[in-house]
Amino acid sequence: MARYPWDSTGRAWSMSLFQAVYAHDLGTLQQYTVAIATRAAKIPGNISFDEAATLPSNIATAAIGIYGGRLDPPGARGPYQGAGYTAPWTEGGIGKYKYQPIVVIGGSSSVGQYAIQLAKLSGFNPIITTASTSNEEYCKRAGATHVIDYHATPYSALPAAVSQITTEPVELVYAAISSEEAQRAALEVVAKSGYVVLTLPPTIGALGERSDGMKVIFVMGSVNVPENYEFGDKMYAALPGLLARGDIKPNRTEVLLGGLAGAPAGVERLANNSALSHWFRNNGNGSGSKKPHDGLSKKFDTMVDMAPEKPRHAHADQFFSTKQYNIMVKDCFDAHFCTVTSAWAAAQAIPQQPGVEGLPSEDQLALLAGVMFEGDDLFQDVYDNWCQSFVKKGGKLVEVTLRAAFTHAVYHSQSDEFKKSLKQELDSIYDKAMDTYRQLLDSADAEKTPEYYHEMQSKAPHYLYPFAEHMSKRLGMNVSIMVYGPISAQEGAISVKSIHVGTTNDPASLEWMDAKPEACEAMVKSMCAFGEQCFTPEEHAACSSNHRVELQH
């Protein structure tokens, strides 16, 4: 993206967004660059320069994956550019897929956010996505109708969760997050003739059309490869309108100080933030919470203190799985699972009795019960247990479930000596993590620097949002948290940081600052004025990110 003299007036909105290419003349991070005019879009006035930066790669990846067509000849990633749905910028495309379900895995990711918004424009319904509970509202604002917390409902259970939401076949699964477990779930969820769009290379099986008709696509999220030129031209022609109308909204952004030099700290923060959300999930009211709810004020105290996360002592068999799965379990399990899969396929081919839908028939059971694993009692037990629960509940064959049970059994079959040495290793890892944790607690009382304030203020949305969300749910009210004081990134000037949870109930569904901008502005002004009374010039200066530079001069 670059500043671009779109017209001779050189007005502030005369900027364009485009997707850069890894080449000197077409790349970014330089004063001047070249963009292909047909694949550049004017940034409308309602979108900031920073927000526009979230668009090019992410929306291309989402849009090409859903709307790109079949390629002839095949492109760099096979015969499918995308799942071939009609784009909303093509005539008849808006709302075309009414009542067709879609599953977007990883809805709170940048790519996932755009995939959800595009799915909404296309009319898909329900739009089912996976994300942490703390991002449920974010995904719903984008258009998701159902958000499944992948921590509380692991990917192995996703197919069952989806089938509780819709009985329609899911013809399209967009895996913005394409981890192996997500891929496995996508393949289980999708209908036989459907499409699975991946953002990473497939780790299970091949690309393209499979023998059962399912299409697996690894999207090339660039409009600057020849097979995507035409698609890119059309999408970029439509983008300014989509953005100006608010049909597509940019991702959440946060500007880091220091230009490129700010990037490493930003990456580090991403890692910290995931620890933070982890903390909230395990202590808050999220559906993943296993602990009883503790007091609201205690939660707030802990969040304000930004308490470092206390290490957990993993279970020995989990540690065994992480360390030894590939060495001691994988080959054996894969071989056995092959046998189970073919028995299962044969059993499924036997027609069910009318009226007993979902439950296994006698013939199916007989076939499954007859499977033996010569010389391997361990796996036989695991498999027999699975068969017994199949008899009671019916269901599907879920590889992850069998694999976990088999790994568990292999661990327990090891000698006491082996288990003891594994436990010692685990204890020593835990002790080291506890040492680091104690050091972090000690350093919490250290002198506060401008960098410290900047970092804490930048993290504010990540811990205030879940807190506001929690209050909103508890109180059944819309919640706005506004915090005022010297803002590090604004050279210590008094300003307000705010988080809003809850929207109006009318069809436009607006947050406070959009529904009543004058009221919100007046509140900010009033808080800033009060802030001026509360903080001394020294306190402003101590917070300023220029403070250190000034002192050095």
Ligand SMILES: NC(=O)c1ccc[n+]([C@@H]2O[C@H](COP(=O)([O-])OP(=O)(O)OC[C@H]3O[C@@H](n4cnc5c(N)ncnc54)[C@H](OP(=O)(O)O)[C@@H]3O)[C@@H](O)[C@H]2O)c1
């Ligand atoms: N093929 C291409 O051309 C192309 C182009 C762009 C990106 N990509 C790939 O697309 C993927 C997404 O990129 P991005 O930039 O959109 O990611 P991102 O914004 O960095 O994604 C971060 C979010 O992913 C979510 N997440 C992490 N693990 C998850 C899981 N197991 N299930 C569901 N959500 C999970 C987390 O959400 P919560 O906080 O809600 O847990 C996190 O906030 C990456 O793998 C990237 O490499 C591919």
